[in-house]
Amino acid sequence: YDGQGFRKFQHDAGNPGSISSNGIRGVFEDSRGRLWVNTITGGLNLLDRARWRFHHFGHTGEPGGLSHDGVFALAEADDGRLWVGTQAGLDLFDPDSGQARPVPLGDKGGEFVMTLLRDANGVLWVGALGQGLFRESDGGRFVPVGMAGGGDAPRDIFSMAVDVHGRLW
Secondary structure (H helix, E strand, O other): OOOOOOOOOOOOOOOOOOOOOEEEEEEEEEOOOEEEEEEOOEEEEEEEOOOEEEEEOOOOOOOOOOOOOOOOEEEEEEOOOOEEEOEEEEEEOOOOEEEEEEEEOOOOOOOOOEEEOOOOOOOOOEEEEOEEEEEEOOOEEEEOOOOHHHOOOOOOOOOEEEEEOOOOO
């Protein structure tokens, strides 16, 4: 929406510059002003605003591709790379090279990442279905986060927010 009207983007199998899927999960603008669209079945899309065309990045089955075409969350790393939460795990994606590498969260791998959040200190929090909550540690690894008081931690994390007091919800 530009203040006057809407521009509609739809997948067109005959147009390789169209968006890869009509199932949009999210829209994210990075620090360089690039607009990313993550889709439920079509991977990650980068909008070329000058030509109104999309570049696609997805699961190829080869090294460098995303872990899955179901992309549910995005967050930006300090160096401009993107954290990509997919249906089959967490990836660190380099927009300049178009290459991704999987980043394991737990011992099993293959987590269904639903939500990502960077807190005020730049720490990445990862919410996964059936696996719970993970926090980025100092060594670049991710550790599971349990409940205070020894209670059972929630296993399905769909959304997160940080309030004005720095508390994670």
